Every structure is written in C-alpha cells, then in structure tokens.
Amino acid sequence: MSSDGPVGRPHALLLDLDGTLVDSEPIHRAGFERWFAHRGWPFDPEVAALFTGRRADDVFRTVDGPWSGGDPDAMFAEIVAMVPRDRLPDAVPGAAETIERAAVAGIPLALVTSASVRWADKALATLGGLGRFDVVVTRDDVTVGKPDPSCYALACDRLGVDAGATLACEDAPNGVLSAVGAGVGTVVGVTTSFSGQALREAGASTTMGDLTGIPSLL
Numbered sequence: 001m002s003s004d005g006p007v008g009r010p011h012a013l014l015l016d017l018d019g020t021l022v023d024s025e026p027i028h029r030a031g032f033e034r035w036f037a038h039r040g041w042p043f044d045p046e047v048a049a050l051f052t053g054r055r056a057d058d059v060f061r062t063v064d065g066p067w068s069g070g071d072p073d074a075m076f077a078e079i080v081a082m083v084p085r086d087r088l089p090d091a092v093p094g095a096a097e098t099i100e101r102a103a104v105a106g107i108p109l110a111l112v113t114s115a116s117v118r119w120a121d122k123a124l125a126t127l128g129g130l131g132r133f134d135v136v137v138t139r140d141d142v143t144v145g146k147p148d149p150s151c152y153a154l155a156c157d158r159l160g161v162d163a164g165a166t167l168a169c170e171d172a173p174n175g176v177l178s179a180v181g182a183g184v185g186t187v188v189g190v191t192t193s194f195s196g197q198a199l200r201e202a203g204a205s206t207t208m209g210d211l212t213g214i215p216s217l218l
Contacts, residue, residue: 009218010167012159013102014152014184016053017113019171019193020211022123024089025052031083032056035075038082041066052193053172055114055145091126092192094211098169099132101215110135110155112168112179114145135159147174149181156182169214173202188214 018024029048036043051059056079059065060072067075102109111133113120120138121130130136135158142150156163163183170176171190179187180203189199189207196207208214 009105010107010186011165012108012110012156012161012167013098013214013218014110014112014155014166014168014179015098016168016170016172016175017111017115017120017123018089019052019092020169020175020190021092021095021111021127022089023092023192024123025171025193027084027087027089031079034082035079038078039066049173049194053114053146053170053174055139058145088125089123092190092210094214096127098211098214098218099127101218103132105218107218108134108159108161110137110159112137112151112155114139114151114175116140146172147177147181149178149183152179152182152184156184167217169211170199170204173198176202176204179203 015021018028032048032051033043050063057072057076060067060070060075099109109132111120115138117138117140124130135155137151137155139145141154144150152168156166164185166184167186167188168179168184169188169190170179171193173194176187176189176199186205187203189196189204190211191199191207191209199207
C-alpha cells in the first residue's frame with residue numbers, strides 16, 4: 001500500500017466490480033479485441049484504457065475514434081456478443097474476506113458498476129451474488145456512467161450516508177474519478193488493471209495490489 005490510509009471506520013463500503021472484486025478484465029478485453037479485429041480497427045493498450053471502467057456506449061458517444069458515426073447501442077451489443085462465455089472470473093484476493101468483514105462489522109455495502117445487473121449477478125456467483133450487497137447501482141441506474149459521479153452519488157443516496165464518510169475501491173482511473181467527483185472520502189485504487197501512479201493521478205487516496213488489506217480498515 002502506498003500513500004496514507006483511511007482514517008476511522010467508514011460508514012459504508014462502495015465496491016466496483018470488474019477488476020476490483022473479480023478478475024474479469026481479461027474476459028472483457030478478449031471481447032473488445034475480437035470486435036475491433038472484426039471491424040478491422042487497431043486495438044492497443046491506449047484504446048483499451050478508454051473503455052476500462054466505462055460503459056462502452058458512453059465512449060462511443062463522447063470520444064472520437066474509428067467508431068465515430070456508428071450506432072453506440074448497436075456497437076455495444078456487438079461487443080457483448082463477442083465476450084467469452086465459457087468461464088466465470090476468479091475473485092480478486094481479499095474480495096470474499098472484504099464482503100464478509102463488512103457484514104460482520106455492520107458496514108453497509110454497495111456495488112457500483114458500469115456493468116449490467118445480469119453480468120454482475122453472474123460474475124459474483126462465487127462471492128455470494130448480488131444478495132450480499134445492501135445497494136446495487138449498475139449501468140442501467142444512471143443516465144451517464146463513470147467517470148461521471150452519478151453512480152457513486154446515487155449509491156450514497158440510496159444508502160443514506162454522507163459520501164465523505166465512505167470508502168470506495170476502484171481499479172481504473174475512470175472509476176476513481178467517479179468516486180472522487182461524488183465526494184467519497186477515501187478512494188482505494190486497486191492495481192489489478194492500472195499502475196498505482198495512474199490511479200493516484202486520478203485522485204486515489206491510496207493504492208493496494210488487491211483487496212487483502214481492506215478488511216483491516218473496516
């Protein structure tokens with residue numbers, strides 16, 4: 001862990017899904033690589049970073065690229081159809097312990113994800129499913145997704161807590177920007193997908209390699 005850790009026990013824990021709770025980014029990347037190859041467009045780390053932690057259709061609508069002029073919803077549906085479906089993602093180390101510790105400590109738990117509720121429930125199968133969370137905010141609950149702060153603001157509103165007293169965990173700069181923008185008091189950057197430097201530059205309070213250090217903060 002780097003930088004200073006959270007001070008005091010958080011009033012709620014807000015968790016991203018892909019890359020934070022489950023190691024699913026390689027699965028999603030495979031879908032993007034297939035789709036870009038099908039379209040005849042180059043796909044490199046810089047392009048991949050545009051989509052990580054964001055709703056793909058938001059990127060299509062707001063970022064110039066070879067996709068400009070296409071139907072964002074139709075293109076997103078094409079990508080979803082190309083995502084491998086033959087395996088579920090493994091849990092990130094410390095994920096199960098973090099969820100359990102929050103329950104034992106009586107700390108409200110929210111899932112804040114750019115994914116659909118269907119994928120979230122499937123991806124969380126090994127962690128007890130969506131029923132482990134007090135609040136679930138998915139791509140369909142907000143008009144604009146991450147890095148816009150709407151999703152984290154909505155999670156705090158539904159939990160009835162002050163964002164400044166909560167702790168969020170995110171693996172992508174887009175997610176960190178979203179949590180910081182919503183006023184989340186402590187944002188832990190999980191370095192499963194991006195470097196600690198990239199996450200800190202986005203506003204992360206501290207960084208960790210996985211979630212094994214989170215239970216001690218609850």
